[in-house]
Structures are given as C-alpha cells and as structure tokens.
Amino acid sequence: DQQVKQNSPSLSVQEGRISILNCDYTNSMFDYFLWYKKYPAEGPTFLISISSIKDKNEDGRFTVFLNKSAKHLSLHIVPSQPGDSAVYFCAASAGGGKLIFGQGTELSVKP
Amino acid sequence: DGGITQSPKYLFRKEGQNVTLSCEQNLNHDAMYWYRQDPGQGLRLIYYSQIVNDFQKGDIAEGYSVSREKKESFPLTVTSAQKNPTAFYLCASSIGPSGRFYNEQFFGPGTRLTVL
Numbered sequence: 001d002q003q004v005k006q007n008s009p010s011l012s013v014q015e016g017r018i019s020i021l022n023c024d025y026t027n028s029m030f031d032y033f034l035w036y037k038k039y040p041a042e043g044p045t046f047l048i049s050i051s052s053i054k055d056k057n058e059d060g061r062f063t064v065f066l067n068k069s070a071k072h073l074s075l076h077i078v079p080s081q082p083g084d085s086a087v088y089f090c091a092a093s094a095g096g097g098k099l100i101f102g103q104g105t106e107l108s109v110k111p
Numbered sequence: 112d113g114g115i116t117q118s119p120k121y122l123f124r125k126e127g128q129n130v131t132l133s134c135e136q137n138l139n140h141d142a143m144y145w146y147r148q149d150p151g152q153g154l155r156l157i158y159y160s161q162i163v164n165d166f167q168k169g170d171i172a173e174g175y176s177v178s179r180e181k182k183e184s185f186p187l188t189v190t191s192a193q194k195n196p197t198a199f200y201l202c203a204s205s206i207g208p209s210g211r212f213y214n215e216q217f218f219g220p221g222t223r224l225t226v227l
Binding site: 004006009032034036041042043044045046049089093097098099101102103104 | 115117120142144146151152153154155156159161169199201203205207214215216217218219220221223
C-alpha cells in the first residue's frame with residue numbers, strides 16, 4: 001500500500017522554465033512533508049519542507065505547495081537550471097520521526 | 112566537519128554470507144535510520160533507532176539486524192536470510208524526539224551491496 005505516490009517517473013524541462021514535481025498521499029495523519037534531491041550513487045539531500053498548518057513554503061528558487069483537502073503537494077523550481085537535474089523524492093511524516101518516501105521523479109533540465 | 116559516513120562505498124559478497132554495513136555520525140543526533148533503495152522505488156525503511164540501546168523494525172526488517180551500542184554508530188547486518196540483498200543502502204540520522212527539526216533526516220553517501 002503506497003501511502004506516498006509520485007506518479008511521474010520522469011520530467012524534462014528547458015533551462016530557465018518552471019519545473020513542477022507532484023506528490024500525492026493517502027494518510028490524513030501526515031502532518032509534515034519534505035522534498036529531497038538525490039544524485040546517482042549518493043545519499044539524498046534535504047531541500048525544503050512544509051508543515052500541515054501551512055499551504056506554502058518558499059526558499060529561493062524552490063517553493064512547496066500543500067493542498068490538504070486534495071492530499072497533494074508540489075515542488076516548484078523557478079527558474080530551472082541544468083544542475084537541478086536529479087531524482088526528487090517527496091516524503092511524509094505522521095510523527096515519531098519515521099518518513100514515508102515516494103518513488104521519486106527524475107528531473108532533466110536541458111540547456 | 113560534521114556528517115554521516117558509510118563504508119565501504121561498494122561491497123561484494125557471496126550468496127549465503129552475512130555482511131555488516133557501517134554507519135557513523137558526528138552530528139550528535141539521537142535518531143538513526145537504515146533505508147534500502149531499489150531501482151524505480153523510493154526509500155524503504157529497514158530499521159530505526161531513536162536512542163542508544165533501543166531500535167525498532169521498519170517496513171522491511173526481515174533478513175536484517177542492527178545494534179545501537181553507541182550514539183554515533185548504527186551498523187546494519189544483512190543476513191543470509193535476506194532473499195534479495197543486492198541494493199543501495201542508505202543510513203540517515205535526525206536530531207531526535209526532543210529536537211525541533213526531528214523530521215528532517217540527513218543521509219550518508221550510501222553503500223552499494225552486490226551479492227554474487
């Protein structure tokens with residue numbers, strides 16, 4: 001039972017344009033959400049997070065939006081850069097420190 | 112320079128052998144985690160520990176064992192009972208239950224285990 005789903009395995013975007021990565025979840029007990037970026041053969045690095053009491057959090061070029069009623073969150077990267085090419089994982093927590101990860105979306109930013 | 116180290120980067124073992132993966136952190140974090148990543152899948156939790164001398168099973172603990180004798184160290188043993196051990200293994204840590212950023216986990220570089 002996949003509680004966190006990233007339905008797009010891959011996304012290709014032109015440099016300078018917006019990248020939108022999507023994530024859906026089923027567990028209404030999730031109250032904290034995170035996005036991680038991962039390069040091949042490396043560990044994921046934390047990008048940005050959002051608490052369920054908010055609907056938006058922004059950090060530089062990265063913005064995360066949370067729609068609790070739709071159980072949906074998205075990560076916007078603007079403008080996209082070639083160095084953003086990586087696999088992006090969304091993760092959710094219902095407390096206790098455990099994170100549930102989605103399958104990942106591979107972003108390719110073309111020059 | 113604080114961080115999480117995992118060694119070795121690549122590990123090869125024969126089928127039927129137990130193998131132990133190392134994970135060390137100098138971030139003074141209370142909580143530590145082990146994940147497994149397979150192609151096309153997300154990270155799946157194997158075991159986690161929120162405090163020394165205590166640990167809990169994650170979603171896919173069968174065929175694995177851990178110990179947490181020191182705050183800095185959380186080794187994972189892949190036993191011969193694990194049916195499909197070839198994977199990329201990731202260790203992570205977080206501040207711990209009393210910390211404000213408890214949910215934010217920091218990851219090591221990973222160990223690629225191949226069982227021949």
